[in-house]
Amino acid sequence: MxxxxxxxxxxxxxxxxxxxxxxxxxxxxxxxxxxxxxxxxxxxxxxxxxxxxxxxxxxxxxxxxxxxxxxxxxxxxxxxxxxxxxxxxxxxxxxxxxxxxxxxxxxxxxxxxxxxxxxxxxxxxxxxxxxxxxxxxxxxxxxxxxxxxxxxxxxxxxxxxxxxxxxxxxxxxxxxxxxxxxxxxxxxxxxxxxxxxxxxxxxxxxxxxxxxxxxxxxxxxxxxxxxxxxxxxxxxxxxNGIEQEIKNTKADNNSKAVAGLINTSGKVRNVKQNISDTSAGGGSFAGAGIIQDLDLSIPSSKNE
Structure with missing residues (x-):
């Protein structure tokens, strides 16, 4: 970017x-x-x-x-x-x-x-x-x-x-x-x-x-x-009231990182987010933003 x-x-x-x-x-x-x-x-x-x-x-x-x-x-x-x-x-x-x-x-x-x-x-x-x-x-x-x-x-x-x-x-x-x-x-x-x-x-x-x-x-x-x-x-x-600025979302070593609007189906209004350095390592999880119904038990789920 x-x-x-x-x-x-x-x-x-x-x-x-x-x-x-x-x-x-x-x-x-x-x-x-x-x-x-x-x-x-x-x-x-x-x-x-x-x-x-x-x-x-x-x-x-x-x-x-x-x-x-x-x-x-x-x-x-x-x-x-x-x-x-x-x-x-x-x-x-x-x-x-x-x-x-x-x-x-x-x-x-x-x-x-x-x-x-x-x-x-x-x-x-x-x-x-x-x-x-x-x-x-x-x-x-x-x-x-x-x-x-x-x-x-x-x-x-x-x-x-x-x-x-x-x-x-x-x-x-x-x-x-x-x-x-x-x-x-x-x-x-x-x-x-x-x-x-x-x-x-x-x-x-x-x-x-x-x-x-x-x-x-x-x-x-x-x-x-x-x-x-x-x-x-x-x-x-x-x-829709959504403004996002997302940077450097990273995940390594079987980890998972998500940022932004996750599983919101576009129904969220009046949202302003400024998400910067989201990262995960060593098999961990990192999430930032508005996240709904995220199943962490399935690494390869649709929420990736």
């Missing part, structure tokens, strides 16, 4: 680098004369993701930050930075033969007749950017919801309504992420067929390169889904 202080410093640094990559690519595309619409539209995606990255830094550095300290968020920002760097290389490759005597759009038109590589690369890049934006939006929105939900002066009915609304939003976003994953996997299967049937070696290499980029897109979708799942769990726990 990433510790909050380390998480903040690490993600702020990576996010700052990602913002630089986004701005550089935005400027680069803007400087292309007669840029094709397909490329020009990317500037809108870049413009949309930058303020979300900026907000992530601001929210992480707040003293009351509730941003989920999850590896998926860090990975989403890293993926955004990587996607921008990769696409910049593709752009340089596409323009390497451009001259002042030939407009870029004309060369672009010549190349797109070759196959699906260029447009596929654009679609994958836009998908990775969108996944990054969606991942961070879900994390930041949940952060705001948790801050509001912890205000003691707010009526319980209002808190419950806010938390329930966030839960429904996260459910919808997770469903969308699942549909996008299915679409990505379907596209990858079709691409594998194209690679198998392609006879031109250069085109085949391009398609194989696109497949690698699709695998990165699939990973960015995974970051999005994981963030939705973690935010959903956090929201439900707060709604």
């Amino acid at each position: 990433i510790e909050p202080v380390g998480f903040t410093a690490s993600v702020v640094g990576i996010t700052t680098a990602a913002i630089g990559s986004v701005k550089f690519l935005y400027t680069t595309i803007g400087d292309i004369k007669d840029v094709p619409t397909a490329l020009g539209n990317i500037r809108s995606d870049l413009q949309a993701v930058e303020p979300v990255l900026q907000k992530l830094i601001t929210d992480l550095e707040r003293e009351d930050s509730q941003v989920l300290p999850t590896g998926a968020i860090k990975s989403a920002v890293e993926n955004c930075n990587s996607a921008c760097s990769t696409f910049k290389k593709r752009l340089d490759h596409w323009m390497r033969h451009a001259t002042k005597y030939k407009a870029f759009w004309a060369e672009w038109t010549d190349r797109v007749r070759v196959g699906i590589f260029e447009q596929g690369t654009i679609n994958v890049f836009k998908g990775r950017l969108n996944d990054c934006k969606s991942t961070l939006n879900m994390a930041l929105n949940t952060s705001s919801v948790l801050i509001v939900a912890r205000q003691e002066s707010m009526m319980k009915e209002v808190k419950d309504s806010i938390l329930k609304g966030n839960e429904e939003l996260l459910d919808r976003e997770k469903d969308r992420a699942d549909r996008e994953l299915a679409a990505i996997e379907s596209s990858m299967k079709q691409l594998l067929v194209s690679i198998r049937d392609e006879v031109n070696e250069e085109s085949k290499r391009n398609l194989e390169q696109l497949l690698e980029e699709m695998q990165e897109q699939k990973a960015s979708n995974d970051f999005f889904r994981k963030t939705c799942e973690e935010a959903l769990l956090k929201t439900k726990n707060i709604y």
